[in-house]
Amino acid sequence: MITNPRIEVGDVDYSKLSRTLRFKVAANSESIQMVEDICGRSDMTMEEVAAEMGKLLEKVILLDYSRGGHRIKYD
Numbered sequence: 001m002i003t004n005p006r007i008e009v010g011d012v013d014y015s016k017l018s019r020t021l022r023f024k025v026a027a028n029s030e031s032i033q034m035v036e037d038i039c040g041r042s043d044m045t046m047e048e049v050a051a052e053m054g055k056l057l058e059k060v061i062l063l064d065y066s067r068g069g070h071r072i073k074y075d
Contacts (some may be wrong), residue, residue, distance in 0.1 A: 002037075005031040006028070006030070007031050009023050009025055010026065
């Protein structure tokens with residue numbers, strides 16, 4: 001059982017021109033294992049793990065926003 005997943009964010013940069021937020025993500029081995037478990041694979045490269053983490057981040061942002069984001073407009 002995974003008991004101590006840790007994901008940290010740092011080196012935040014926001015470009016006003018392109019309106020893009022960039023940051024670095026650090027994940028411990030237990031967080032990496034969780035991503036592998038979610039994908040059902042244990043042979044993933046770190047690039048594949050990073051891509052899946054990005055997809056998971058996008059999913060959870062969209063999910064949370066659709067459940068009650070403050071900017072939802074009601075017609």
